[in-house]
């Protein structure tokens with residue numbers, strides 16, 4: 448999104464800068480390094496038949512659901528404990544994510560459930 452006035456913030460009219468690590472060429476370089484670094488891992492997991500692809504494009508919830516379907520298909524999810532009905536941080540979204548146990552324990556702060 449371009450600002451209304453070049454080089455100026457639309458809200459505070461301050462000078463706009465592009466950080467060195469936020470420039471397209473820097474990002475492309477970083478992605479190339481990441482891909483190269485991931486290559487041995489990918490071939491390791493592929494060789495052992497443990498490599499699965501999840502389409503990461505789209506809304507975070509959509510991508511999460513795709514990953515979840517994969518986990519379900521392979522039985523990688525731990526069923527939630529039945530005695531307190533708690534699935535922790537995901538409790539508020541239980542309709543979307545039944546059978547999901549969070550990977551971290553739920554903490555309480557002043558009686559309020561926090562992530």
Ligand SMILES: [Zn+2]
Nearest residue numbers: 456458459461
């Ligand atoms: Zn501003």
